[in-house]
Amino acid sequence: MQESPFKGKTGLTRVWNAFHYSMAGLAAAYRNEDAFRQEVWLAAVLVPLALFLPVGVLGKALMIASVLLVIVVELVNSALEATVDRISLDHHHLAKRAKDIGSAAVFVALLNVLVVWGLILFA
Template identity: 55%
Template sequence: MKVHSPYKSKGGFGRLLNALRYSAKGLNAAFRHEAAFRQELLAACVLVPAAIFLARSVVEALLLIGVLVFVLIVELVNSALEALADTITLDHHPLIGRAKDLGSAAVLLAILFATAVWVTVLGARFGAWS
């Protein structure tokens, strides 16, 4: 027996508009409530123009910008996980603590990956690797 959620839409163009509205609400909530997201967004606002200026090709620019977007995506997922965990309980619980730590580790890995890509591309751009 299949159970349908009353919160799931049926589809169509209205579903797309609702999805866009929910996404905008999520981005707004992240900006308003998450300091780490604001910091990473500020870094992206500085680094995106730098990527366009420094890149030697469109693919290189997309790579530099893509890793910045990846960091923001992972931060959003981590923030969602933390909000959900805090909704369940604000008391210390080892599994919730582990979940939050895992989310934080995911953000760290995304930042390290973005840094490695930027260092590699800039090193190649300015001849450090030749």
């Protein structure tokens, strides 16, 4: 098993490489994942809305964090799905389970947005 040639880089070189890998990952997710694109556009609406709503700073932070959590979970779910597909495109109950659990995680993150926003705006 061979290690990545980029392992072992330290300092600013590592940070710079990590930044570029992250940007490439965001671009790939946006380009290839419909759900990610939809959630980015939802965040583009909800984050500014949270900033302008008449709620306290903590409320704004929680509202924005709940939206960003959806983005994070969708990225992890997309990576999991790509990995499962890379291993095999054959139908297998464990592959289905992995993908369904990833989808459930995104669903729970979306429910979290509803609960957080609902509690802050209507409680």
